[in-house]
Amino acid sequence: MSDSALRDGYGIPVIKRKLTIVGAGAVGTSALHWAMQKAVAEEIVLIDVVKGLSEGKALDAVQSSSLCRFSGQITGTTDYEATKGSHCVIITAGLARRPGMSRDDLLDKNIKIVSSVTENIIRYSPETVLIVVTNPIDAMVYTAFKVSGLPKSRVIGMAGALDSARYRCLIARELGVSPEDVSALVMGIHGDNMLPLTRLASVGGVPVEAIIPRERLEEIVKKTQHGGAEIVGLLKTQSAFTTPGLCAVEMAEAVLRDKRRVLPCAAYLEGEFGVNGLFLGAPVVIGGAGIERIIEFPLTDEEKDALKLSVEAVERQVEAVNRLLM
Numbered sequence: 001m002s003d004s005a006l007r008d009g010y011g012i013p014v015i016k017r018k019l020t021i022v023g024a025g026a027v028g029t030s031a032l033h034w035a036m037q038k039a040v041a042e043e044i045v046l047i048d049v050v051k052g053l054s055e056g057k058a059l060d061a062v063q064s065s066s067l068c069r070f071s072g073q074i075t076g077t078t079d080y081e082a083t084k085g086s087h088c089v090i091i092t093a094g095l096a097r098r099p100g101m102s103r104d105d106l107l108d109k110n111i112k113i114v115s116s117v118t119e120n121i122i123r124y125s126p127e128t129v130l131i132v133v134t135n136p137i138d139a140m141v142y143t144a145f146k147v148s149g150l151p152k153s154r155v156i157g158m159a160g161a162l163d164s165a166r167y168r169c170l171i172a173r174e175l176g177v178s179p180e181d182v183s184a185l186v187m188g189i190h191g192d193n194m195l196p197l198t199r200l201a202s203v204g205g206v207p208v209e210a211i212i213p214r215e216r217l218e219e220i221v222k223k224t225q226h227g228g229a230e231i232v233g234l235l236k237t238q239s240a241f242t243t244p245g246l247c248a249v250e251m252a253e254a255v256l257r258d259k260r261r262v263l264p265c266a267a268y269l270e271g272e273f274g275v276n277g278l279f280l281g282a283p284v285v286i287g288g289a290g291i292e293r294i295i296e297f298p299l300t301d302e303e304k305d306a307l308k309l310s311v312e313a314v315e316r317q318v319e320a321v322n323r324l325l326m
Ligand code: A3D
Pocket: 022, 023, 024, 025, 026, 027, 028, 047, 048, 049, 050, 053, 092, 093, 094, 095, 096, 097, 106, 110, 113, 116, 117, 133, 134, 135, 136, 137, 158, 159, 162, 190, 238, 239, 240, 241, 244
């Protein structure tokens, strides 16, 4: 995948990093914006099934490149050939929630969309790292894994990074401090049964359980669990996109720059945390080849019970995926 035509100041060949974003809707456009802002790749392809949509959005983005100092190439297309040789692909294609809908309501339609997108991507980038954003995420990332035939390390779901960002933000607001100084982890399903761990949340190294009253922490946990629905309720015709786009790009950046970031992501678990054969949110190390390792640690009995609710819900979704993929 290296491009020998591109050389640095010493004439040494430079790897030209290529990122594809599938879906030029709200999240895909946000991801394009953040990818340019952070200059995570020298080439970015935006692809959508709707003719003109990604072309128009790419053109609009190109016009901002002098202002955001992005000097790479941006292509908008409906043709998968343009995605050839992508090091990393963010999949946002699919339907999004409307008020009153659960993420599960999207299941059947999005399985078909994610399957066809994955087949097309793998045809041109058989060694890529896939970052799946389409909901219901824990089932869609499983779909991409099954359809792509990629090793489990190369298929990752974006959800924990977003849920943890929301959780950190709420803790920071409660304490009146910068969200930057809050460290917190959300595990499990991306849904009502997600598991924001209060035991591990800290601010500047101080455990939040020592400084936030229990009832307030419980409210913060509930608000985190319903953070997505709160935004859908306000926007009415779409779901959150600014932070989801940024979270997907943070993960892509970890791949494209081999950063070895520790991020909560939906990873394929094979025994870790007592879970087998499912994608579920857990802390992982992300580098150039995708997930380098899952960071496993002992859960309390209460946390194990809470994680079981996630497992049961994702198992039901995965049964539906397996039925539809047969
Ligand atoms: P939206 O703005 O509707 O964009 C979706 C885009 O996908 C549209 O432009 C469609 O044309 C395109 N599309 C549909 N089918 C195909 C196809 N076969 N090939 C290529 N493109 C296609 O939605 P959005 O951007 O707001 O959300 C996208 C997805 O991300 C939805 O499923 C959301 O539920 C999900 N989402 C997940 C999170 C997580 O944290 C996991 C957060 C926010 C959104």
